[in-house]
Amino acid sequence: SCYLIPNKMVPGDSNKECTDLKGNKHPLNSRWQTENCDECDCLEKEISCCSLVAIPVGYDKDNCQKIFKQEDCKYIVVEKKDPNKTCDVSQWI
């Protein structure tokens, strides 16, 4: 899933860089990855970001919990009682 972050435009000034949510600057047309696994592009008018992470939505929420594996950019869903056991996931978005 993707979303936009509009660049703050200075009138009369053409945009040569983008400022991300952390305040870091990126050159026009560059691409970077955030620590929460969004892949972002600096465009003329906006930053376009798309998440690399599939979100588990169909699982037993009473007995299972999701764990974010940053190194793999993915969630795993495990039992609350025994995190060594994975839970079935019927739907990812």
Add this chain to the structure above:
Amino acid sequence: SCYLIPNKMVPGDSNKECTDLKGNKHPLNSRWQTENCDECDCLEKEISCCSLVAIPVGYDKDNCQKIFKQEDCKYIVVEKKDPNKTCDVSQWI
């Protein structure tokens, strides 16, 4: 929606702080907010994070796009052709 980030445990060492996805350290039992609007708690065994942001899922994806408003921790959905016009959203998750 919430998720966990397990703390890397050092055997024999009791956990007095958490290291977040950016590599920043937080004291045990502290709470902070990330730039992408997750609220996170440093717990004994893990970081527990919950998103403060509702994600629009039911809208006209051909003609509309979502824009992240970091200052309000929310998405707005606007027409691609005319971003001044908002689009109807039938479902948020």
